[in-house]
Amino acid sequence: MLKNALEQFRVMGFLEGSSLLILLFIAMPLKYGFDLPEAVSIVGAIHGGLFTLYCAAIVYVTFVVKWPFRFAIGAVIVAFIPFGNFVLDNRLKNWKKAQAA
Numbered sequence: 001m002l003k004n005a006l007e008q009f010r011v012m013g014f015l016e017g018s019s020l021l022i023l024l025f026i027a028m029p030l031k032y033g034f035d036l037p038e039a040v041s042i043v044g045a046i047h048g049g050l051f052t053l054y055c056a057a058i059v060y061v062t063f064v065v066k067w068p069f070r071f072a073i074g075a076v077i078v079a080f081i082p083f084g085n086f087v088l089d090n091r092l093k094n095w096k097k098a099q100a101a
Helices: 005-034 037-064 069-078 084-100
Strands: none
Touching: 005 037, 005 084, 037 069, 069 084
16 A cells, blocks of 8 residues: 555655644634634644654654655644645655656
8 A cells, every 4th residue: 555655654744734724724713713622622632643643754754765854854844834744745746756757
């Protein structure tokens, strides 16, 4: 299924990025608009766990793929930007194609 470290990282980025969007655009409005703080507690805990795994995936892929250090720093930065992981995923697809050629 997931053949290499880069594909594994891309899946982890998708999961982490999705959890950030759910936290920001669903759980936070439920907390502040409908007085349901449990939504942020649950989604926030899930997002925190996924973020931790995402950071571990960054370290793993940096060593396995031999990424430049700036790629690792960029991967951490985009985790804090809504939709950032999806932009990074698109660039990784293009980078992977360029590496194969």
